[in-house]
Amino acid sequence: MSRPDGEVGGIVGEFFSLKDETDADYLVMQVGDFYEFFGDDAEEVSDLLDLKVSQKSSHGSNYPMAGVPVDKLTPHLKQLVERGYRVAVADQHETADGHAREITRVVTPGTLLETTDADAQYLAGVVRADDERYGLAFADVTTGRFSVTAVEESDPDAASDRAFTELYRFDPVEILPGPEVRNDDAFLDRVRERTDATLTLHRADAFAPGRATHETKEQFGDETLASIGLADGGTGASGRGDRPQIQAAGALLSYVAETGTGVKSSMTRLQSYEGDDHVSLDATTQRNLELTETMQGDRDGSLFATIDHTATSPGKRLLKEWLQRPRRDVPTLRQRADGVAAFANSALARETVRETLEGAYDLERLASKAAHGSADARDLLRVRETLALLPEVADAVASDPTLADSPLAEVASRPDREAAADLCEELDAIVEDPPGTVTEGGLFRRGHDEELDDLIERHEEAEEWIATLDDREKRETGITHLQVDRNKTDGYYIQVGNSETGKVPDRYDRLKSLKNSERYTTDELNERERQILRLEERRGELEYELFAELRGRVAEAADLLQSVGRALAELDALASLAVHAVENDWVRPTLRETGDLDIEAGRHPVVERTTEFVPNDLRMSEDRQFLVVTGPNMSGKSTYMRQVALITLLAQIGSFVPAAAAEIGVVDGIYTRVGALDELAQGRSTFMVEMQELSNILHSATDESLVILDEVGRGTATYDGISIAWAATEYLHNEIRAKTLFATHYHELTTLADHLDRVENVHVAADESDGDVTFLRTVEDGPTDRSYGIHVADLAGVPDPVVERSQGVLEKLRADEAIETKGGSSGGTKQVVFDVGSGELKSGGPEERGTGERQTGERGSDGFGSEQRGTGGCPEAGANADAVREKFGEDAEDVLAEIADLSVSDTAPVELLNRAQEWQERLDGE
Numbered sequence: 056m057s058r059p060d061g062e063v064g065g066i067v068g069e070f071f072s073l074k075d076e077t078d079a080d081y082l083v084m085q086v087g088d089f090y091e092f093f094g095d096d097a098e099e100v101s102d103l104l105d106l107k108v109s110q111k112s113s114h115g116s117n118y119p120m121a122g123v124p125v126d127k128l129t130p131h132l133k134q135l136v137e138r139g140y141r142v143a144v145a146d147q148h149e150t151a152d153g154h155a156r157e158i159t160r161v162v163t164p165g166t167l168l169e170t171t172d173a174d175a176q177y178l179a180g181v182v183r184a185d186d187e188r189y190g191l192a193f194a195d196v197t198t199g200r201f202s203v204t205a206v207e208e209s210d211p212d213a214a215s216d217r218a219f220t221e222l223y224r225f226d227p228v229e230i231l232p233g234p235e236v237r238n239d240d241a242f243l244d245r246v247r248e249r250t251d252a253t254l255t256l257h258r259a260d261a262f263a264p265g266r267a268t269h270e271t272k273e274q275f276g277d278e279t280l281a282s283i284g285l286a287d288g289g290t291g292a293s294g295r296g297d298r299p300q301i302q303a304a305g306a307l308l309s310y311v312a313e314t315g316t317g318v319k320s321s322m323t324r325l326q327s328y329e330g331d332d333h334v335s336l337d338a339t340t341q342r343n344l345e346l347t348e349t350m351q352g353d354r355d356g357s358l359f360a361t362i363d364h365t366a367t368s369p370g371k372r373l374l375k376e377w378l379q380r381p382r383r384d385v386p387t388l389r390q391r392a393d394g395v396a397a398f399a400n401s402a403l404a405r406e407t408v409r410e411t412l413e414g415a416y417d418l419e420r421l422a423s424k425a426a427h428g429s430a431d432a433r434d435l436l437r438v439r440e441t442l443a444l445l446p447e448v449a450d451a452v453a454s455d456p457t458l459a460d461s462p463l464a465e466v467a468s469r470p471d472r473e474a475a476a477d478l479c480e481e482l483d484a485i486v487e488d489p490p491g492t493v494t495e496g497g498l499f500r501r502g503h504d505e506e507l508d509d510l511i512e513r514h515e516e517a518e519e520w521i522a523t524l525d526d527r528e529k530r531e532t533g534i535t536h537l538q539v540d541r542n543k544t545d546g547y548y549i550q551v552g553n554s555e556t557g558k559v560p561d562r563y564d565r566l567k568s569l570k571n572s573e574r575y576t577t578d579e580l581n582e583r584e585r586q587i588l589r590l591e592e593r594r595g596e597l598e599y600e601l602f603a604e605l606r607g608r609v610a611e612a613a614d615l616l617q618s619v620g621r622a623l624a625e626l627d628a629l630a631s632l633a634v635h636a637v638e639n640d641w642v643r644p645t646l647r648e649t650g651d652l653d654i655e656a657g658r659h660p661v662v663e664r665t666t667e668f669v670p671n672d673l674r675m676s677e678d679r680q681f682l683v684v685t686g687p688n689m690s691g692k693s694t695y696m697r698q699v700a701l702i703t704l705l706a707q708i709g710s711f712v713p714a715a716a717a718e719i720g721v722v723d724g725i726y727t728r729v730g731a732l733d734e735l736a737q738g739r740s741t742f743m744v745e746m747q748e749l750s751n752i753l754h755s756a757t758d759e760s761l762v763i764l765d766e767v768g769r770g771t772a773t774y775d776g777i778s779i780a781w782a783a784t785e786y787l788h789n790e791i792r793a794k795t796l797f798a799t800h801y802h803e804l805t806t807l808a809d810h811l812d813r814v815e816n817v818h819v820a821a822d823e824s825d826g827d828v829t830f831l832r833t834v835e836d837g838p839t840d841r842s843y844g845i846h847v848a849d850l851a852g853v854p855d856p857v858v859e860r861s862q863g864v865l866e867k868l869r870a871d872e873a874i875e876t877k878g879g880s881s882g883g884t885k886q887v888v889f890d891v892g893s894g895e896l897k898s899g900g901p902e903e904r905g906t907g908e909r910q911t912g913e914r915g916s917d918g919f920g921s922e923q924r925g926t927g928g929c930p931e932a933g934a935n936a937d938a939v940r941e942k943f944g945e946d947a948e949d950v951l952a953e954i955a956d957l958s959v960s961d962t963a964p965v966e967l968l969n970r971a972q973e974w975q976e977r978l979d980g981e
């Protein structure tokens with residue numbers, strides 16, 4: 056038992072009563088020079104942090120205890136918090152009658168300032184105002200960024216999807232759900248499944264509109280709110296008077312304040328954005344396209360890891376943000392691409408800029424630390440060094456004609472260079488190699504402050520006096536073994552060897568005797584020592600004051616630091632895109648406001664890095680809007696479709712693309728539905744997930760979207776699957792008119808091209824000769840006729856007898872022959888027939904359906920006799936005609952003849968239905 060049932064006194068009791076005050080996962084409490092965990096906390100934390108557990112006895116019982124020295128708390132806290140835990144810290148302070156302890160702060164994933172990870176660290180608030188509207192706020196205390204947005208949709212599910220998409224895009228480490236959202240189990244389940252964020256229940260009243268608005272105004276001021284249309288009376292993105300995004304923002308601010316971590320001061324800029332600026336990229340699509348991590352959750356192998364060549368953390372963050380939030384506005388994209396092009400064409404200048412950037416520190420994070428008051432002298436030095444790079448970078452850009460003539464010149468000259476130079480000059484006051492503490496002096500150069508200079512001078516004089524004291528004393532006393540030194544217990548002293556203590560003058564006072572020597576002091580030395588201590592103390596105080604002042608000025612210049620930081624990050628991200636383009640032969644795409652997608656010799660940006668890649672073209676236009684992609688298993692259908700999505704996405708972040716040439720009509724959204732990998736593990740039906748994703752696409756896509764469907768309908772019975780795929784195709788083609796690529800093994804769908812104007816077939820080619828299949832990886836017009844699934848089974852190492860037997864079964868199925876089941880309970884063989892009507896294998900002899908004789912029409916393109924499907928069980932034309940007439944009426948024979956004449960593949964499904972209905976009506980039978 057580690058938590059006592061009854062009353063416990065002493066330190067352990069104090070720990071448990073403080074623990075009752077907090078809902079944090081762990082409590083750590085200061086006890087003298089240590090911070091200690093007790094009870095279960097000690098046991099759990101010791102595992103996580105590799106600490107030793109000892110036993111603390113209190114009132115006759117023992118309790119587990121684990122601790123860290125006071126100055127080692129931060130790294131341990133950081134480890135816990137980065138794993139998603141919230142940790143309350145109780146500090147000890149002196150009182151008249153001893154010590155008291157109270158919780159001073161709760162460190163949480165979203166409020167940890169000490170992160171070393173380059174990634175943004177967002178704290179998110181989500182409010183649902185009513186079913187169709189959500190407000191979201193995102194704060195990164197490490198960089199001071201604060202963004203809000205509102206999401207509104209006509210349908211509650213679509214609104215919830217979009218809110219989740221925004222959350223997923225920012226990838227927060229901690230989320231505060233508002234009062235409505237915390238009761239929405241479906242939403243919360245999704246958050247838990249798809250993100251690593253810690254969910255924190257902040258008090259509900261903090262989300263109330265009045266209180267939240269007050270908090271937000273206090274933090275950012277009325278003017279900021281007004282400037283982004285969110286002040287009183289402003290409607291924001293919602294178009295209504297109330298603003299759920301402000302509720303989310305206010306709750307975030309009050310939460311940050313209540314954690315007591317003091318990081319609220321770092322948040323200085325409020326940005327509001329509207330969904331319309333960006334390409335809609337739902338959470339599923341971000342995952343399916345493996346933008347920042349692979350489907351297996353690894354960073355390596357993602358698009359971001361592949362294209363990232365940035366030199367700085369802010370550059371990395373920005374490039375990732377671009378990738379997660381592609382844009383729609385062509386002018387911005389052209390500007391970025393102009394920048395990439397300029398860097399791509401000027402290798403020398405590009406490398407100069409990149410090398411210079413390597414010396415840059417994270418100005419956004421340093422600005423936050425300065426605002427929070429935790430920046431030390433080394434941090435300010437980093438600010439100075441980074442600011443000093445601005446003119447270097449700007450000059451490198453200005454002195455290269457190609458760069459100077461590109462938007463890069465504007466980026467480099469955007470920050471206020473003069474203000475940066477002024478701050479740099481102020482920061483010159485810091486010495487080259489300052490100490491890690493800010494309270495003990497030694498931080499400033501001479502010339503910064505008169506009083507300090509005077510103190511330093513007097514201090515140096517006194518030290519000089521002491522430094523030369525031994526020589527003077529040796530001369531005066533004639534003692535040769537004499538030395539002057541200082542230590543903590545004795546202060547300054549004169550040490551004389553035992554052999555010469557007889558020469559010691561009267562003015563020496565003995566301090567202590569050592570084995571071979573004696574230590575003395577003198578009145579004069581005492582006086583100097585007091586002087587030095589006074590000077591040191593004053594110098595420490597004065598330097599701290601001066602330092603805090605300077606740090607305050609850096610904090611005030613947060614905007615300047617953010618703007619320099621942003622400019623350097625932008626140059627870094629653009630240079631990184633140029634490096635990748637040059638090294639991998641990417642080209643600049645031509646961007647159009649809307650319309651065609653025309654890619655010549657396109658490649659998959661990630662797969663091309665590890666494979667001898669076969670490039671492929673893509674052409675989509677108004678009259679070629681929907682491509683049905685067929686081809687054998689493993690031939691490259693998914694790769695082809697993903698490469699189209701990724702090329703479009705890269706173009707819409709301003710990047711070059713892996714192709715010989717590309718014309719991209721910008722899209723307003725990219726939607727994908729590809730094979731679900733992990734939902735089964737989460738206990739959800741794969742088919743259910745597939746249908747939810749399809750439903751989302753059919754609700755959200757527009758005629759300006761790009762839709763990628765990989766084998767929709769595969770998760771259910773063949774005929775249900777084909778029907779859904781068929782109907783979804785018609786809907787996307789007729790109603791939505793989105794540019795769509797649809798890979799399928801249902802070859803029935805290839806006939807759609809004959810009926811729907813803008814549907815075309817393409818296939819990934821394979822070559823079959825002498826029973827060997829070679830994947831050519833080339834995409835050609837027209838449908839394919841084979842799946843080669845058995846060939847893939849063979850490649851995958853399925854045992855030979857199974858492969859051979861599959862081949863035999865396939866041939867029988869193709870020939871519509873009965874299959875003999877092997878190894879039945881009777882030990883003999885039994886014959887079954889694949890009933891194409893129901894998609895089931897039925898027992899019975901081949902005589903029930905004829906032995907391999909074709910019954911109607913020609914074999915379907917997939918070899919499964921698709922045109923025969925639905926004919927099972929129909930009476931043969933040669934059967935007893937009278938009996939048929941008697942049972943089904945006079946028209947029966949005509950109806951049968953019409954059915955026999957009908958070409959199923961040339962008839963639209965709707966017409967087929969109409970005809971079937973008409974036939975039924977003409978037949979008298981039941």
Ligand SMILES: Nc1ncnc2c1ncn2[C@@H]1O[C@H](COP(=O)(O)OP(=O)(O)OP(=O)(O)O)[C@@H](O)[C@H]1O
Binds near residue numbers: 670691832
């Ligand atoms: N153009 C290409 N050049 C070279 N290799 C390729 C190309 N396209 C695909 N590949 C490789 O072929 C393999 C199969 O590709 P992919 O998964 O796209 O096939 P698929 O047709 O979608 O398969 P399935 O129908 O079984 O899902 C992958 O390992 C991929 O790396």
